[in-house]
Amino acid sequence: MDSWYINKIAGAVLAALLIAFGAGTLAEIVRGGHGDKKAKPGYELPVTVAPAGGAVAAAPTFKFADVAPLLKGGSAESGQSVFAQCRSCHSVDKGGKALQGPNLWNVVGQKIGGNAGFSGYSPVLKAKEGNWTFEALATYLNNPIAAIPGNRMGFAGIKNNGDLADLLAYLRTLADSPVPLPN
Numbered sequence: 001m002d003s004w005y006i007n008k009i010a011g012a013v014l015a016a017l018l019i020a021f022g023a024g025t026l027a028e029i030v031r032g033g034h035g036d037k038k039a040k041p042g043y044e045l046p047v048t049v050a051p052a053g054g055a056v057a058a059a060p061t062f063k064f065a066d067v068a069p070l071l072k073g074g075s076a077e078s079g080q081s082v083f084a085q086c087r088s089c090h091s092v093d094k095g096g097k098a099l100q101g102p103n104l105w106n107v108v109g110q111k112i113g114g115n116a117g118f119s120g121y122s123p124v125l126k127a128k129e130g131n132w133t134f135e136a137l138a139t140y141l142n143n144p145i146a147a148i149p150g151n152r153m154g155f156a157g158i159k160n161n162g163d164l165a166d167l168l169a170y171l172r173t174l175a176d177s178p179v180p181l182p183n
């Protein structure tokens, strides 16, 4: 065996090794199994993240800033149609009687839970500080339970900002001298 022949064999072996390793690496790249997965030893346990607030999925947070710019252009007439959802529980005429909920004449600007003609307030609404500003009303009517936990208004809320602005424009008309719209 001369050295030329030995070189030839050695070259063939090297080439075969290169191909074998190359193919192995290529196969791993294709499978996507290279690196990452093996970086951490052990098994990854599946983690279930519970929604905030327990079983009830968190509602998207309401921002009055999204409704405020719509108030000026709000249509009281459309708001009256939106109010169809409220009519079974609320009268709106001046001196109207309380139904399941209080009469809503003069509600904008009024003390929260402060309608003397209504005796069915929940303790939380009665104890709540402040007046029914446009912001307080919008936040409450968007999601009553989230806004004032423990209140007794059985209503899911108005989620559409345009409807909410129209509804506020309508509620505002239920007064001898309507509260000015916020700037």
Ligand code: HEC
Binding pocket: 082, 083, 085, 086, 087, 088, 089, 090, 100, 101, 102, 104, 107, 111, 112, 113, 114, 115, 120, 121, 122, 125, 126, 132, 137, 141, 150, 151, 152, 153, 154, 155, 158, 167
């Ligand atoms: C199923 C009956 C029901 C429906 C529907 C309903 N409400 Fe009420 N609402 C109530 C009750 C009951 C209360 C008193 C809640 C409490 O004291 O916890 C209340 C309270 C309110 C208050 C607070 C009044 C105050 O004197 O502080 C406003 C404002 C109000 N509702 C507006 C509306 C509007 C607007 C709608 C429709 C978008 C509506 N409600 C739909 C039953 C209802």
